[in-house]
Amino acid sequence: MDDYRITSPVEVDDFLKRLLNANALMTLSGPGGTSYTTMLWAVDSTRGIVCFSAETGDTRLQALLETEEVVAVGYLDSIKLQFDLEGVVQVHGNGTVALNAQYPRTLYRFQRRSSFRVKPLVSSTPVAHMRHPALPDMKLDLRVLDISLGGVALFLPHNVPMVSPGVKIGQCFLDLDSDTRLEIGLIIHHVSVINPESQGARLGCELINVNGATERALQQYVNQTEKRRLALAMSQD
Missing domain, CATH: 2.30.110.10 (Electron Transport, Fmn-binding Protein; Chain A)
Known part of the structure; x- marks a missing residue:
């Protein structure tokens, strides 16, 4: 349980x-x-x-x-x-x-915390800022595909050197919105090509080094995004 x-x-x-x-x-x-x-x-x-x-x-x-x-x-x-x-x-x-x-x-x-993910709204595009684990001089600004309290999926463009599964990234800054920037760590668990048209890969990451304040901010973001998505869906019915 x-x-x-x-x-x-x-x-x-x-x-x-x-x-x-x-x-x-x-x-x-x-x-x-x-x-x-x-x-x-x-x-x-x-x-x-x-x-x-x-x-x-x-x-x-x-x-x-x-x-x-x-x-x-x-x-x-x-x-x-x-x-x-x-x-x-x-x-x-x-x-x-x-x-x-x-x-x-x-x-x-009864909806697993680790798998309960929300996709950012079209009007808001969270970004993860970090350095490439294999090329420390290369700064990466990766779009967030979805996020939960325990993990995040990032989009790696095709023109960026690939990141290997199992790599740990000690410092990453998540800009969820204009007022919320969180400092976390990541472990890359999965790397998969989304589809040929996307010209990029999906990085499935585990969030690490998450303190209480960061967890509260993540919870608020997940809840608010879920509420807004439901409100938009209801307004379109």
């Missing part, structure tokens, strides 16, 4: 708030098939709670409150998000009913 586990507080908070803002339906399940469908009402990492809407008198809710194991599942488009809920209690106030639970510290995203 390590490929699916998310423990970064920034990512956990981001996904919970996306579920909240999307008014995504959430299914709360317990042992024996007990389940209750609801929505997130509030997400508060400072107080350490998540809050779900509820209705009084629902027998399914009462059955759920009697169990000690509750799992929450929601969807953001094709992404399934799952997390355990602890300390689930029913609260009343101002004529409303809600379910409070402890703020989850771990989420499971």
Whole structure:
């Protein structure tokens, strides 16, 4: 399950708030098939709670409150998000009913982080700046084909000396947009010719030397690019 586990507080908070803002339906399940469908009402990492809407008198809710194991599942488009809920209690106030639970510290995203890649939008072309590993005097400015939290694919033009698989590049600068430049390292894992017309090759790279700030910036870029792509697709329907 390590490929699916998310423990970064920034990512956990981001996904919970996306579920909240999307008014995504959430299914709360317990042992024996007990389940209750609801929505997130509030997400508060400072107080350490998540809050779900509820209705009084629902027998399914009462059955759920009697169990000690509750799992929450929601969807953001094709992404399934799952997390355990602890300390689930029913609260009343101002004529409303809600379910409070402890703020989850771990989420499971069932779309592999390493393979969940986004392609840059046509209006934005991220570029990777580095020196050729075999020719240190040669500076390379390679277009980003796609990117994830763990890897990036770069376009190597046909008139640039080939880069061999297995090569490690200690310093690379990723310009994701006009305001975001990240310093990372790369390991070249795969080199493949895209097609004869492209006149170039695809470098499949693993990101290394990624610190917390860089990871947060990458996560924000991946999320924002995904949101904008979906918005563009919806506007064209």
